[in-house]
Amino acid sequence: MVVRCTPVGRPGRPRSAADAAIPATTREALAEAGWPGIALGDAASRAGVAKTTLYRRWAGKNERVVDAVAELFDEPELPDRGSLAAGIEGVVLQFAALLSRPEARCGPMAVVAESTLDEALRERIRVSIVERQKHLVHTGRARAQHRGELPPEPEPQEAARTVGLIFDMVAGAVVHRTLVGGRPVDEEWIRDFTRILLSGLVTAATGP
Template sequence: MQTSSPAGRPGRPRNAAADTAILAATRQALVELGWSRLTLGDVATRAGVAKTTLYRRWSGKHELVVDAVAELFDELELPDRGSLAADTEGVVLQFAAILARPEAKSGLMAVVAESTRDDALRERIRTSIVERQKRLVLQGRTRAQARGELPPEADPEVAARTADLIFDMVAGAVVHRTLVSAEPADEEWVRGFTRVLLLGLAASA
């Protein structure tokens, strides 16, 4: 699991234990109170820290919730199931399970909606969640190349663009399925999605 790196003022002292407690308290508050009723004061009380401690680390609850949700996605791991298809199915199932958690669902939907009016918040979501999880695509591709399932890339720029596209396809499909359509991303759906992703529409038909 990667360590969250909440943004703060230059030169401030850091306390990793306090950061961990605050982010855990934020997720707990999201479960019990929901996005609209969550306040920094409640999070501070739950974490056992002064409210000023939160403001030294986060400018508001939007940024705090992004970092709290980002830690959930850091739990994602690419399983080694012996093939690219099986590995993909495994990580997509994990992703869907995280999105089904109430703290991830309410937190992510709220900050994404707010980011449509806040460029800085959109950038924080990109760097704290999206960019950190692109590692899974790179790991999967490297592993598949080692198995001989995928050829090596000749052009690094094309390889990077392809990795971005794959991430967008996976994340977009799973988020839409679970949060927008509110349908289960179960094993049957994940198997069908992976088949289309890896083989294309003609092959899957």
């Protein structure tokens, strides 16, 4: 299942053809020229729209890149592979493959760096990218609980906290290894990572 969301903009305003084209052309520019290539005029020209169209939807370059990258991160899916371990391995493999793409290598790191001094941009990243990708963790945990691999967690606040921790561990590990460390996420690494993550999940679920 993949969640699709419209870019953060004016509430209730329908998504136009230009709204769909601009994130795509922004990703093209990121792939071709990296962060320096995200110029306002170039984005408008690529999308075949006026610059005023961009100004109506996005306050600036950073916000436009966040929304373009958010659509990119909507691509990973979580098919039921029969076990929690296989599910984790599958989504990690997809996430790593996504981060190997040129438009994903520079865009996320650049906007995260920009957000260190911009609280509104940081919140946009959290809402547009982080929060809407947690559905993968929700889905995986629900399947594992249904199969009896994990016990149910009836308390909503505790469940939300667990989901957040799992997401942070998976996303943080893959981003650090690929974008910070510049090392491959190969099958051996994925198996080791999954084994360690599952060990923590089972221990936390069953208690001391």
